[in-house]
Amino acid sequence: MMRTQVAIVGGGPSGLLLSQLLDRQGIDTIVLERKTKDYVLGRIRAGILEVGFVELMREAGVGARMDAESYIHDGTIISYGDEQFGINFKDHTGTSVVVYGQTEVTRDLYDARESAGGKIEFNTENVVIHDAKTDAPFITYSVGGDPRHIDCDFVAGCDGFHGISRKTIPDHVRREYEKVYPFGWLGILSETPPVDDELIYANSEHGFALCSMRNANLSRYYIQCSLSDSVEDWTDDAFWAELKRRIPKSAVEKLVTGPSIEKSIAPLRSFVTEPMRWGRLFLCGDAAHIVPPTGAKGLNTAASDIHYLYRGLLQYYQDKDTSGIDAYSDRALARIWKAERFSWWMTNLLHRYPDQTEFDLKMQRADLEFLRSNKEAQSVMAQNYVGLPY
Ligand code: APR
Ligand code: PHB
Numbered sequence: 001m002m003r004t005q006v007a008i009v010g011g012g013p014s015g016l017l018l019s020q021l022l023d024r025q026g027i028d029t030i031v032l033e034r035k036t037k038d039y040v041l042g043r044i045r046a047g048i049l050e051v052g053f054v055e056l057m058r059e060a061g062v063g064a065r066m067d068a069e070s071y072i073h074d075g076t077i078i079s080y081g082d083e084q085f086g087i088n089f090k091d092h093t094g095t096s097v098v099v100y101g102q103t104e105v106t107r108d109l110y111d112a113r114e115s116a117g118g119k120i121e122f123n124t125e126n127v128v129i130h131d132a133k134t135d136a137p138f139i140t141y142s143v144g145g146d147p148r149h150i151d152c153d154f155v156a157g158c159d160g161f162h163g164i165s166r167k168t169i170p171d172h173v174r175r176e177y178e179k180v181y182p183f184g185w186l187g188i189l190s191e192t193p194p195v196d197d198e199l200i201y202a203n204s205e206h207g208f209a210l211c212s213m214r215n216a217n218l219s220r221y222y223i224q225c226s227l228s229d230s231v232e233d234w235t236d237d238a239f240w241a242e243l244k245r246r247i248p249k250s251a252v253e254k255l256v257t258g259p260s261i262e263k264s265i266a267p268l269r270s271f272v273t274e275p276m277r278w279g280r281l282f283l284c285g286d287a288a289h290i291v292p293p294t295g296a297k298g299l300n301t302a303a304s305d306i307h308y309l310y311r312g313l314l315q316y317y318q319d320k321d322t323s324g325i326d327a328y329s330d331r332a333l334a335r336i337w338k339a340e341r342f343s344w345w346m347t348n349l350l351h352r353y354p355d356q357t358e359f360d361l362k363m364q365r366a367d368l369e370f371l372r373s374n375k376e377a378q379s380v381m382a383q384n385y386v387g388l389p390y
Contacts, residue, residue, distance in 0.1 A: 001149050001150075001151070002030065002148070002149065002150045002151070003150065003151045003152070004028045004029055004030040004119070004150060004151075004152050005022075005027050005028045005029065005152065005153050005154070005317070006018070006019075006022055006027060006028070006029045006152060006153065006154045006155075006156055006313065007029070007030055007032070007137075007139050007150050007152040007154070007155050007156070008029050008030065008031045008032065008155075008156045008158055009032050009127055009129070009139070009155065009156070009157050009158060009159045009163065009164070009165050010031075010032070010033065010034075010157070010158035010159030010160055010163055010165075010285075010287065011031045011032070011033030011035075011037075011040060011120055011122070011158075012040060012106065012158060012159075012160055012285065012286070013102060013105055013106050013109065013285070013299055013302060014156075014158035014284045014285030014286070014287075014302040014305065014306055015031050015033070015156065015158030015159075015284075015285075016031065016106065016109035016110065016113060017056065017057070017060060017109060017302075017303070017306050018156055018158065018284065018306050018309065018310060019031050019113060019118060019120075020060045020061070020062060020109055020112050020113060020116075020118070021056070021059065021060045021306070021310045022310065022313065022314075023113075023116055023118055024060065024061060025314055025317070025318075027313065027314075027317055029118070029119070030119045030120075030121065030150055030152075031113070031118070031119065031120040031121070032120075032121050032124040032127055032139070032141060033120060033121065033122050033123075033124060034123070034124055034125070034127070034159070035122070035123070036122050036123060037110055037122060040106060040110075041103060041106060041107055041110070043102075043103070044101075044102075044103060044187070044189060044220075044262050044264065045101075045102035045103070045298065045299065046102060046212075046293055046296040046298055046299060047099055047100060047101040047102060047212065047213075047214055047220065047296070048073075048097050048098070048099060048199075048212075048296035048300075049066075049070070049097060049098040049099075049100055049105070049299070049300065050097060050098075050300045050303070050386060050387030051095050051096075051097070051098070051386060051387060052300070052303060052304065052307065052387050052389075052390050053299065053300050053303035053387075054066065054098050056303055056306065056307055057105070057108075060109075060112070061112060062108045062109055062111075062112045065104070065108055066098070066100050066104070066105070066108065069100065069104070069215070070098045070099060070100035071098070071099040071100075071213075071215070072096045072097075072098060072099075073089070073096055073097050073098070073099055073198060073199070074088060074089055074090040074096045075087055075088040075089050075090065075198055076089070076198050076199045076200075076201060076385065077196065077198050077199065077200045077201070078200075078201050078202075078203075078350075078368070078371070078372075079200060079201070079202045079203070079204075079247065079248045079251075080202070080203040080204070080365070080368045081203075081204070081205075082248075082249075083368075083372065084200075084248045084250075085371075085372045086198070087371075087378045087381055087382055087385075088378075088382070089382045089385060089386050091382075092375075092378060092379040092382035092383065093379075093382050093383055093386050095386045096386065097385065097386055097387075099212075099213060099214070101214045102299050105299070121141075121143060121148075122143075123143055123144065124141045124142070124143055125141060125142045125143065126140075126141055126142055127139060127140075127141040127159075127164055128140050128141070128164070129155050129157070129164070129165060129168045129281060132155060132168060132278055132279040132280050132281035133278070133279035133280075134279070134280075135280070136151065137151075137152055137153075137154070137155055137279070137280045137281070138150060138151045138152065139152065139155065153280065154280045154281075154282065154313065154325075155280060155281045155282070156282050156284055156309065157281055157282065157283045157284065157287045157288075158284045158285055158287060159287050160285070160286040160287055161271070161286045161287070161290055163287050165281065165283055165287050166273055166283055166287050166288065168278070168281060169273075169275075169278040169281070169283075173275070173278060174273055174274070174275075174278075175273070175274045176271065176272070176273050176274075177270075177271065177272045177273075177274075178269065178270065178271045178272075179269070179270040179271075179344070180267070180268075180269050181267075181268035181269065181270075181292060181347060181351070182227065182353060182354050182355075183207070183224050183225065183226065183227060183268065183351060183352075183353075183354075184224070184225050184226070184227050184229070184265045184266055184267050184268060185208075185210075185222045185223070185224060185225065185265065185266050185268065185293060186222065186223050186224075186225040186229065186231070186234055186239065186263070186264075186265050187220060187221065187222045187262075187263070187264055187265075187266065188220070188221055188222075188236070188239055188260040188262065188263045189214070189218065189219070189220055189260065189261050189262040189263075190218075190219050190221070190257070190258045190259065190260050190261060191217055191218055191219075191258060191259075191261060192217070192218075192219050192256040192257065192258040193216060193217055193219065193256055194211065194212075194213035194216075194219045195211050195219070195247075195251050195254050195255045195256070196211060196251060196254070199211060199212050199213075200247060200248070200251060201294075201346075201350055202246050202247045202248065202350070203349065203350040203351070203352075203364070203368065204245065204246035204247070205352070206242070206245045206246050206352075207223065207224035207225075207246060207351065207352045208222075208223070208224035208246070208294075208350045208351045208352070209221070209222065209223045209224070209242075209243055209246035209247050210222040210223075210294075211243075211247060211251065221239075221243055222293075223239065223242050223243055223246060224351055224352065225265060227267065229265060230265065231263050231264060231265055234263065236257075236259055236260050236263075239260070239263075240255075240257045243255070266293065268292035268293065268294075268347065269290045269292065270290065270291060270292060270340055270343065270344050271289055271290040272288070272289045272333070272336060272337065272340060273288050273289065274329070274333060275329040275333075276288045276305070276328065276329040276332050276333060277325070277328050277329040282309050282325070282328055282329075283305075284302060284305040284306055284309060284332075285301070285302030285305055285306070286298070286302065288305070288332075288336075289301060289336050289340065291339060291340055291343035291344075292343050292344070292347045293343075294343055294346040294347040294350060294351075295342055295343045295346045295347075295384070295385060297339045297342065297343050300339070300387055301335070301336055301339045304332065304335050304336075304390050305332045305336075307390050308324070308327075308328050308331045308332050308390070309325075309328055309332075311324050312324025312325035312326075312327070312328050313325065335388060335390065338384070338388055339384075339388070342384040342385075348364070349364060349367055349368065349371075
C-alpha cells in the first residue's frame with residue numbers, strides 16, 4: 001500500500017509536467033504509465049510551442065535545453081493555388097512561437113523527473129480510480145501481475161484519449177462533443193534541411209500539405225491523405241511527388257528530399273468532454289480533449305490545463321483554498337473551446353473535403369483571400385496561433 005498527495009495517471013507530457021511542477025513545491029506525486037519510457041518517447045507529435053507553455057517549462061525547471069536548442073518563429077506562410085502570403089505573429093501580437101519537438105519536451109521532462117528521484121511506475125495494467133467523489137480516493141493497478149494500491153488526495157487523469165480516467169466519470173454526468181474529419185495526415189520525418197525558415201501551410205487542389213521542421217537537418221512534412229490509406233501504400237518517392245504537387249513552386253525548387261526515418265498516418269478529430277472535474281478527479285490534456293493538428297494546439301491545450309490545475313492545487317495545499325480547483329473545469333474549458341474553434345477553422349480553411357461543393361470551394365477561397373488582404377484578420381489568426389492568454 002502506498003500513499004501520495006496527487007496520483008497521476010499517464011506519463012505523457014501532461015502527467016510529467018504536472019508531476020514536475022508539483023514536486024518543485026514539495027507536493028508528492030506518483031505517475032502511472034501503461035507503456036515504457038522508450039515507447040512514450042517513440043511517438044512523434046507536433047513541434048510548435050506557445051509562449052505560455054515555454055514559460056511553464058521554465059517554471060518547472062526544465063527549460064534549459066529547450067532554450068538552447070529551439071528555434072523562434074515570428075511568422076508562418078500560407079499558400080493556396082498560385083498565391084502565397086506570410087502572417088507575421090510578432091507584428092500583430094508582439095510574441096512568437098517556439099519550434100521544439102514534443103518528443104524533446106517529453107525527454108526533458110523524464111530526465112528532470114529521474115534526476116529528482118520522482119516516482120514513475122511503468123507497465124501499469126488495469127488502472128482503476130476508486131471513490132473519486134469522496135475525500136479518500138484511491139487507485140488500484142498491477143505491474144507484471146502484482147496488485148498495487150495507492151491512497152491519495154487527488155487524481156490527475158492525464159492518460160490521453162484512450163485512457164481510463166475520462167470513463168471513470170459516469171455517463172449521466174459526462175457530456176462529449178465530437179467531430180471526426182473525413183481525411184487523415186500522412187507525416188514523414190527526414191534528415192534533410194527544412195525547405196523554408198518558416199512553416200508553410202498549403203491549400204492545394206490536390207489537398208492540404210504542411211512543411212514543418214525540427215532542426216537545421218531534420219524536417220517534418222505532412223500531406224492530407226485518405227482515411228483508407230495505410231503507410232505501406234506510400235513509398236517515400238510517392239510521398240515527395242505528392243508533396244511537390246501541393247506546395248508553392250518556389251518551395252518545390254528548394255525542396256531537398258531524402259529517405260524518411262519515420263512515417264505515420266494520423267486521423268483528425270475534434271473532441272471535448274465536459275466537465276473536466278468530477279469530485280477529486282481532474283482530467284488534463286488529451287484525456288479531456290482532442291484537436292486536429294492544423295495549428296498545433298494539442299500539446300499547448302494540455303499545457304493550459306496543467307497551468308490551471310497546478311495553480312489550483314498549490315492554492316489548496318498552501319492556503320487551504322479550494323477556489324482554484326473548484327474553478328478548474330470552467331477555466332480550462334473556456335480556453336479549450338477557443339483552441340478547438342481555431343483548429344477547426346484552420347482545418348476547414350486548408351483541406352479538401354470529399355463532399356465539398358463548388359460553393360464550399362468559393363467560400364474557402366474567399367476566407368483565404370480575406371486573410372491575405374486584411375490586417376485585422378491576420379491579427380486574429382496570429383493571436384490564436386501564438387496562443388490565447390491563460
Ligand atoms: N494507465 C496508465 N497510463 C495510461 C493509460 C492507463 N490506463 N492509458 C493511457 N496511458 C498513458 C499513455 O500510454 C500515454 O503515455 O497516458 C499517456 C498519455 O499521453 P498523451 O497521449 O501524450 O497525452 P497528454 O500527456 O495529455 O499529451 C497531450 O501530447 O500526446 C500528445 O497529441 C497529444 O499533443 C497532445 C499532447
Ligand atoms: C509539426 O511540426 O509536426 C507540426 C507543425 C505545425 C502543425 C502541426 C504539426 O500545425
